[in-house]
Amino acid sequence: MAGIEIALHHDVSLLDPVIKTPDTPSAVVIPLLQHRGIIAKPIVSVGDRVFKGQVIADSNEPGALPVHASISGRVSSVGPAVHPKEGIHVSIAITSDGQDQWKQGCHVEQTQDDLKSLSSENLIQMSREFGLCDLRSGEITHQKLKEGIESSVDTLILNAAHMEPFVTSDSILIKLKAVEILRGFEWLVRASGASKAYIVFSERDFENQEIISSKLFSLKISNIEIVQSKGQYPYDIESNLLSEVLKKKVPLKTKPEDVGVHFYSLATAFAFYEAVQWRKPLIERVVTVSGVCVVYPQNVWARIGMSYESVFEVCGGLLRYPYRLILGSSMTGTSQTDLQTPVIKNTDAILALPKEDTPFHESESCIRCGDCIPVCPVSINPAMIVEDAMNQQWKKAFKFSPDLCVECGNCTYVCPSKIPMVEWIKETKNQLEAI
Amino acid sequence: MEKKTITNKTKPEVTRFLGREKTEGNRKIAQKVFKIVKKEEPFLVTQAPFVRSVNTVSRKMGVFILALSPLLGVAFFERGSLFLPQLGHAVLAAFVFEIVGSIIFKRPLRFWNGNVILLALAFLFLIPQQVTWWGIWFALFFGIFLGRESLGGLGKYRLHPSILALLSLTIFFPEFFLRFSTPMNLMYPAIPQELSINPSVLFFKGSEYALPQWPICVGALYLLAKKAIRWQTPFVYLASIAVLSFVLGKNPLVEILSGSILLVAFFVLTEWSSSPLTGKAQALYALIAGVITEVSRTWVGSPEAVILGVLAAQMFTPVLDRYIRIRSRA
Numbered sequence: 001m002a003g004i005e006i007a008l009h010h011d012v013s014l015l016d017p018v019i020k021t022p023d024t025p026s027a028v029v030i031p032l033l034q035h036r037g038i039i040a041k042p043i044v045s046v047g048d049r050v051f052k053g054q055v056i057a058d059s060n061e062p063g064a065l066p067v068h069a070s071i072s073g074r075v076s077s078v079g080p081a082v083h084p085k086e087g088i089h090v091s092i093a094i095t096s097d098g099q100d101q102w103k104q105g106c107h108v109e110q111t112q113d114d115l116k117s118l119s120s121e122n123l124i125q126m127s128r129e130f131g132l133c134d135l136r137s138g139e140i141t142h143q144k145l146k147e148g149i150e151s152s153v154d155t156l157i158l159n160a161a162h163m164e165p166f167v168t169s170d171s172i173l174i175k176l177k178a179v180e181i182l183r184g185f186e187w188l189v190r191a192s193g194a195s196k197a198y199i200v201f202s203e204r205d206f207e208n209q210e211i212i213s214s215k216l217f218s219l220k221i222s223n224i225e226i227v228q229s230k231g232q233y234p235y236d237i238e239s240n241l242l243s244e245v246l247k248k249k250v251p252l253k254t255k256p257e258d259v260g261v262h263f264y265s266l267a268t269a270f271a272f273y274e275a276v277q278w279r280k281p282l283i284e285r286v287v288t289v290s291g292v293c294v295v296y297p298q299n300v301w302a303r304i305g306m307s308y309e310s311v312f313e314v315c316g317g318l319l320r321y322p323y324r325l326i327l328g329s330s331m332t333g334t335s336q337t338d339l340q341t342p343v344i345k346n347t348d349a350i351l352a353l354p355k356e357d358t359p360f361h362e363s364e365s366c367i368r369c370g371d372c373i374p375v376c377p378v379s380i381n382p383a384m385i386v387e388d389a390m391n392q393q394w395k396k397a398f399k400f401s402p403d404l405c406v407e408c409g410n411c412t413y414v415c416p417s418k419i420p421m422v423e424w425i426k427e428t429k430n431q432l433e434a435i
Numbered sequence: 436m437e438k439k440t441i442t443n444k445t446k447p448e449v450t451r452f453l454g455r456e457k458t459e460g461n462r463k464i465a466q467k468v469f470k471i472v473k474k475e476e477p478f479l480v481t482q483a484p485f486v487r488s489v490n491t492v493s494r495k496m497g498v499f500i501l502a503l504s505p506l507l508g509v510a511f512f513e514r515g516s517l518f519l520p521q522l523g524h525a526v527l528a529a530f531v532f533e534i535v536g537s538i539i540f541k542r543p544l545r546f547w548n549g550n551v552i553l554l555a556l557a558f559l560f561l562i563p564q565q566v567t568w569w570g571i572w573f574a575l576f577f578g579i580f581l582g583r584e585s586l587g588g589l590g591k592y593r594l595h596p597s598i599l600a601l602l603s604l605t606i607f608f609p610e611f612f613l614r615f616s617t618p619m620n621l622m623y624p625a626i627p628q629e630l631s632i633n634p635s636v637l638f639f640k641g642s643e644y645a646l647p648q649w650p651i652c653v654g655a656l657y658l659l660a661k662k663a664i665r666w667q668t669p670f671v672y673l674a675s676i677a678v679l680s681f682v683l684g685k686n687p688l689v690e691i692l693s694g695s696i697l698l699v700a701f702f703v704l705t706e707w708s709s710s711p712l713t714g715k716a717q718a719l720y721a722l723i724a725g726v727i728t729e730v731s732r733t734w735v736g737s738p739e740a741v742i743l744g745v746l747a748a749q750m751f752t753p754v755l756d757r758y759i760r761i762r763s764r765a
C-alpha cells in the first residue's frame with residue numbers, strides 16, 4: 001500500500017506518560033450534536049439543578065443519542081453556542097456548584113455477578129443509555145452493534161493502527177489502560193455476538209503491540225488475536241487492514257460489513273468498559289493537547305463541554321500565541337477559530353501550532369510532476385481530479401473515482417506547487433452528491 | 436484557492452504565558468513570565484493538511500540542473516570557447532522571454548524556479564555548435580515565448596518547448612544542420628563509419644562531432660536515485676529503440692549511443708508538463724516515442740527523427756492521461 005513516511009511527533013505529548021486529571025471545570029458548554037445523526041431534545045431548562053451523569057437531552061428517534069451532564073451544577077443556558085465542526089449549534093451550558101456530585105446509580109463498580117447475567121440486548125441497551133458513540137468517527141455504538149447483528153457480522157476488529165501526527169490519545173490509553181481496553185473489547189464482542197476478534201497494529205507501533213500481547217498472555221485471553229499491518233501513513237486504510245486480517249485480497253471499494261467485519265476504535269472499547277463496569281456515562285475522554293505553543297504538551301481527561309482554553313490551562317497555558325488552532329491531527333484535522341469551543345465526544349486532540357511549523361502556502365499551478373500519484377493509498381490519480389475540478393468539469397473528474405479518496409492529505413502534503421488538493425477533491429465529492 | 440479569513444467577534448485571549456526553555460531534552464521552566472500579549476488577528480483557517488513537505492518546484496528543478504552538470508562540465512572542458520557564448524545567450528534568452536511572457540500574460544514572476552534554465556540547457560545540448568547567437572534567440576522565441584508562455588507557463592503546455600525551438604531552427608535555418616560539428620550530434624545517419632564499429636568510443640571519448648555519453652548516464656543515475664523521474668519513460672524508450680533497431684539489423688548499442696537518444700530519454704521525455712502522469716501511461720508514451728524515432732531514422736532518414744518521435748508522443752499525452760486510469764470507476 002502506498003503512503004508517505006511522516007514524522008509522528010508522538011514524543012511531544014508522551015514526555016509525561018500520564019493522563020492528567022484536571023480540577024472540575026467551573027462551567028461547561030455541552031453541544032447536543034456530538035455524534036453522527038440527529039440531535040436529541042433538551043429535557044432540562046435554565047435554572048435546573050443537574051448531577052454529574054444525569055441525562056440532559058434525550059429522544060426516542062433512531063438517530064438520536066442521549067447527552068449527559070459532565071459536571072454537577074445548574075443549567076445556565078440552553079441555546080446556540082460554538083461547536084467545533086458546525087460553527088454554531090444548540091448547546092446546554094452548566095455552571096458548576098463545586099461539588100462534582102454523581103447522579104444516584106452512576107459510577108458504581110459492578111461485581112462479577114452483576115456482569116455475568118448481562119446479555120447482548122442488555123449491553124446494547126446500556127451503550128445507548130450511557131451515550132456511547134465511536135470516539136473517532138461519531139457513529140452511534142448501539143446502532144452499529146444492532147446493524148452488526150442484523151447483517152450477521154461475525155468478526156470485530158479493534159483498530160489500533162490508527163496513528164496520526166501529534167495525536168497520542170489512543171497510544172496513552174494502551175500504555176496505561178490496556179486491561180480495561182481488552183475488557184471493553186470483550187464486552188463489545190459479547191454484545192455484537194461476533195465469533196472472531198482481532199486487534200490490528202501498524203508495524204510502526206511495535207511498543208504498544210508488545211504491551212497488548214503481554215496483557216493478552218497474562219490475562220489468558222485466547223479469543224483475541226493480534227494482527228500486524230504493513231504500510232506507511234495512513235496506517236489504517238480499511239481494505240488494507242481487512243486483507244491483513246482475512247488473509248485474502250480485499251478490493252478497495254469493499255465496505256467492512258460486506259465481508260462480515262466491523263471496526264471499533266480503541267477509545268470506544270475503553271468507554272464501553274467504563275459504561276459496563278462502572279455504569280459511567282460518556283462524560284469525559286482523553287484529549288491530547290500538543291503543539292509547540294503549549295507549555296506542557298500532554299494527555300488530559302477532559303470533560304465533555306470543557307472549553308479549549310481551560311484544557312490549555314490544565315497543560316500550563318500557552319507559551320505563545322498560536323498561528324493555528326487545530327482539532328485533530330495536523331494531517332486530517334479541522335481548523336478552529338475560537339478558544340471557547342467545547343470538547344466533544346470525538347475530539348481526540350487539540351493542537352496549538354506556531355507559524356514556523358504550519359506556514360500558509362501560496363499555491364501555484366500544477367506542474368504535472370506526478371508526485372501525488374504514488375503516495376495515494378487508494379491508488380487514484382488526484383492530479384487529474386484536481387485539474388478537472390479547477391475547470392469545473394465535475395463529470396469528467398468523476399471518471400477518476402474521487403469517491404474512493406479517504407482524505408488522508410498525502411497528495412497535498414507532497415505537492416511541490418502546494419495546491420490544496422484535498423479541498424478540491426472534497427468539493428468534487430460534494431458536487432457529485434448534488435447531481 | 437483563496438486564503439480564507441474568519442470574522443469572529445470574540446477575540447481569543449490568552450491568559451497565561453509562561454516561558455519554557457527546552458535544552459537538550461532538559462525541561463527547565465524559565466523563571467521569567469512574559470507579559471500578556473494580546474493579538475488582534477484570529478487563528479488562520481484553512482483545510483487539512485496543515486503541514487507540507489519541503490518539496491518545492493525549484494528544489495525539483497535543482498535536481499535536474501545538478502544532474503546535467505557533468506555534461507556541462509565536459510562541454511566546457513572539450514569545447515569551451517564555442518560552448519560558452521551559446522550557453523550565455525541561451526540562458527539569457529530563456530530568462531528574457533519568460534519575464535516578458537509573465538508580464539504580457541499577467542502572471543506572477545516565477546523565473547527563479549529554474550524551469551527555463553532547464554529548457555535552455557536541454558535545447559543547448561541538442562543544437563549544433565555553429566548555431567549563431569541570433570539563431571538561439573530566434574529559436575527560443577519560438578520555444579519559450581510561443582510554446583510555453585503564450586500557453587500559460589509551466590504546467591500548461593503539452594509540447595516540450597526545447598523541442599519546439601529545435602524544430603523552428605530546423606525549419607527556418609536548415610543550413611545550421613548541414614555540417615556535423617555539434618555538441619550533441621543530432622544527425623544520426625551522418626555518423627562516421629569507424630565510430631559505429633566501436634560503441635565504447637562513443638560512450639567514453641566522444642568524437643569530433645559529439646560529446647561523450649557517460650556524463651548523461653551519471654546524471655541519469657542521480658535522477659533515478661533521487662526518484663526525480665520514474666524508470667518507465669527512459670527505459671521503455673531505450674528498450675523500444677534497441678529492440679526495433681535489432682530487428683532492423685543494426686547495432687542497438689551504437690543506435691542508442693549516437694545522436695541525442697540518451698539525452699532525450701532522460702532529460703527531454705521526462706519533462707513533467709508534456710509527459711503523462713502515471714507510470715503506465717508514461718510507458719506507453721515512451722513506446723510511441725521510441726518506435727516513431729527509430730522508424731523515421733530508418734526510412735525517412737531525416738535528421739529530425741528525435742524531434743518527430745518526441746512531438747508525436749507528446750501529442751498523445753492528454754489522451755493517455757485521460758484514458759489510462761490507474762483505477763476505473765466500478
Ligand code: SF4
Nearest residue numbers: 376405406408409411
Ligand atoms: S487525500 Fe485522497 S487523493 Fe489524496 S492521497 Fe489521500 S486518498 Fe489519495
Ligand code: SF4
Nearest residue numbers: 366367369370372415
Ligand atoms: S503533486 Fe501537485 S504539482 Fe505535482 S502533479 Fe500532483 S497536483 Fe500537480
